[in-house]
Amino acid sequence: MALTDYALESGTSFDLNGRTVTVDGPPSERLSYALRERAGARDVKVGCDAGDCGACTVLIDGNPVCACITALGQVEGAKVETQVGLAANDAAGKALVDSFQRHQAAQCGICTPGMMVSAVSLLRLRPQPSEEEVRDALGGVLCRCTGYRKIIDAVMDAGKPVETVEGGVGASIPRVDGLPKVTGTERFGDDVAPEDALTLRVIRSPFHHAAFEFGDLETYKAETGLDLVLTAADVPGKNCFGVIPGFEDQPMFAEGKVSFKGEAVAAVVGSTELVNALDLTAFPVTFKQLSHALLPEDAASVDDIHRNRAENVMCRGFVKRGSPETVMSEAAFVAEGSFSTGFIEHGYIEPEAAFARRAGDRIEVHCCTQAPYMNRDGIALLLGLPGDAVRIVPTAVGGGFGSKLDLTAQPYVALAAWLLDRSVRITYTRSESISSSTKRHPSQITMRIGADADGNILAAEFDGVFNTGAYASWGPTVANRVPIHASGPYKTPNYVARSAGIHTHTPPAGAFRGFGVPQSALAQEPLYDDLANALGMDRLEFRRRNALRNGDATVTGQVFQKGMGIADCFDALVPHWQRALEDAAKANASGGRTRRGIGIAGGWYGCGNTSMSNPSTIRAGVTSEGEIVLHQGAMDIGQGANTVITQIFATALGVSVSSIHLVGPDTDVTPDAGKTSASRQTFITGNAARLCGEALRERILRLANVSAHADISFADGWIDVVDAAGAHRIELPSLEADNGTYVLEAKESYDPPTLPLDENGQGVPYAVFGTTAQMAELEVDMDLGTVKLLRIIAAHDVGKAINPLLVEGQVQGGVAQGIGLALMEEFLPGRTENLHDYLIPTIGDVPPIETLILETGDEHGPYGAKGLGEHCLIPTAPAILNAIKDACGARVPNLPATPDKVLAAIRAIQAASPTADGELSPAS
């Protein structure tokens, strides 16, 4: 009988990237796990373990498959190819390495192996594929960073001749950290643990709100053979963490009561084989369900989650200027409406991962993070250690978007490694990641905006309720930031905005690209359309008329004399808008069941913390061998900080980017560049890099006693300095060294100038605002309610584009997330905890995106540059919503605008009045 019983044989043999390997491991094990953990193929990434994300794509006998849903035993005798092998040895793979680098098709890089492996399979069959063929071939791989457009460009462009771009500020150079991402050698959070590390898993609440008791944990530990069982009782420091001073309210392990489904109650630690085989549902804990509130309107009727926060109100925000109530009554036209959005999951493809080890009296944590120093201080408090006893060594980050600012997996492995004096690792499962990490705040917003008969905005009133979940996280930031931004980038002389963050029994809502501003734009921008339509004005023209200009006061009374670029953004869209209007009229004239619509929206975002100090420090040195070393602590989570900061520093120092050696954000060797959030790194760390480069340059020029315009170049052991007066050579070994590491060292900080807000929210909250206007063109199927995006055109004033290609990548990625917010995304606790029920856009859902880069300069930004990360997604969803209404006449105020909601809205206006064009009427 031809039976094969692998359990009796010695491993599974197959060809891996051209060499025969025999892998010992259970043959029913996931191939992804076996490849990563047993065959060393860490280029195979794991994002979901369910075939939903495609990150683990490998070729088996030439066909792309997900290794996570393939059994190791199924590849016996097969040919398995992964990114590392293809990038090194395959013609198509090598061509893709070049074109992915050239197009910056890898941002964070976590989906890149899946994308490139899938693309190799396509290019072998179709060396010059169409865009549709590329989409079909890559449709099974999710990307959350790029918006897919650069990936499509790269695949279609593979094999074309390469022209290398070099340069400092203003040049579209390839990412300085790009090569490892496109060759499979980048190391992310789950890629760095030593082989002998123990594995930790967290025991979590299956209920939204419950009391709990443990059984006999000692017996459980003994019977299972675990090395350690952890609960709140084992936390040596203060069992709470958070990100806002005064709001550190989240326990590492719940104490007696859980307040959201997914909250940690305990952890188990043991050998990887043992822990992976463990049935976590058998952990000795019993829960008793308590009544819960998942929505803010129910929060006052359940017990307070936190003492001193009555009726579960976490905090409120307020901005007032002028006399909105009085002036509103005098407005010729008033538009008003109520709008809502749900929880949005960040959906990075890399789940939270970390490993920790103890080194004497210090603990070292390797993790994917956006905020190394904040993580350091948070872990120190939990472990009861001084800050400098904790070292954070960030790995590459496979997407963050705000959620990897907060502590997640790190404290658990830190505590276990501290107690056991062994290396301990953890990687969240996808459902664990979705159920326990922070989210974008759900919003319920009511807004009124009044205009005079000429189309000038007179007044606006805004009330926003934000579901902040069980713990504060960045909720106070959202509550503060929204009232400052809810006017949009428009002159609003009379204004009041009230916000409230309300606790519920849901995962904490925290930071997510925009901190509440995308939600407020989803109220303000649709109402602007209503006003324009009521006035009979063109919607773009109406916005241009009201756009803030240099010299105008914002709703906090701040006046910019330079760099308020929103009018420039609208101006740039005018020809596109005219063309799109004509296209839509033509398309709709021919009838049919699809209707074309176009929409427009503006957006703005203040870069950095709100009225709070948030400095960055950059350190750089020159070794006696003449090497320039840049200690760059701004976490690059895919957005490009490593490249941007290096370009700025190189320009300030006056050298080429390629001459700089980068040292990453390790808290032991690189100073604090603050967190990667609030679109602050290019602006704030960029300024620190500029100052540092200038300081180092000045020292060198002084040593040579030459003019400011001298050229400097570094060589082995000396610096050559040349100006009109002649050449000078600085022999580095002959100098008295600054310290044991560097002959010459410079360290500079930058903290943006802001002023506190008074009781009416008046003041100078940000030194810099970036602005944007976007338009969407789409079709609505009037019988199915489906929306097909045709094109997005995005105008962005970035002050100065340090790297225009990176700007485009940020814009396209932000737009894609805006598309998800508008059309498909909503996290429902307990219901959408995977990547097939929680939908993010695929490569087939993102239309061509045209980016118009405007450079109006800035008073404070380095070389005039402003931040960009958050801005990109703010206008996208409102532009889409406005385009839907333009197409079909129906507004969908409660997002996401899924087909069922769009169709219901269409049917509702058809039922109300077959000719209705909106709900607006002149105010009496």
Next chain:
Amino acid sequence: MQFHRPETVEDALHLMAGQPAKLLAGGTDFFPALGGRRTSDAVVDLTGIASLSGIARSGSSWRIGAMTRWAQIRDADLPRQFLGLQLAAREVGSIQIQNTGTIAGNLCNASPAADGVPPLLALDADVEIAGPDGTRVIPLFDFITGVRRTELKPGEIVTAVLVPDAPASRSAFLKLGARRYLVISIAMVAANVVLSSGGALDGIAIAVGACSAVAQRLRKLEENLTGTVPGSEDFQKAIAEYGLHELTPIDDVRASADYRLAAVRTLIARAVMQAVEGRG
């Protein structure tokens, strides 16, 4: 823990007779169902049985081997009665899923939203099952009995899907989801039609998925539509007035029940028109 990779159906049946075993085919449902756990059951991997893979016609019947992958179905050169099935194959998950997922796995997983079921119902497919007591053939409609429930008994395996040859039949498939790729259907409709020389519907089969626990044929509507000219007023009226009593859609994270019913009417009309026009 045992992992078996038999090369014949007989060996597979023999293995399964002796022990409770988990069947593995493409793995697209097997592994997600495990979540973060590992299985301690014996696993019988059926993908090593060469005779279970491939599509062939014998006499008046087409035989699609149980382990035939969706990619094979998608790329096969087949008559137009299978166009709907091939369009469904293109919509199964992604290329990665199509490269491993099998036709029998799709049926045995018995998801209400299985992409393969509506087109196979519209093709009047039967399921061939081998077991310790020999081979039996039952209609697909009887094979899937509920959400995640089938007629498959312990010790049995599906060996093939059998489809009667219908050279005059043309077909279509429409899937409605909230995004382009990797999406679970809100609703889907498969249609197979035969036209008279005058352009009226001589024969019609309509199947709807994701709107009931098990995908349904709309036999009464098929009756009402027979004799109408696709696109005509009678045709539209028959669809508009039909009660859709076979369907019992639910509200879930993907869409409301009301929406599903509304969308299905539109999809039925469009699918029939697409089948008539022979668009791919």
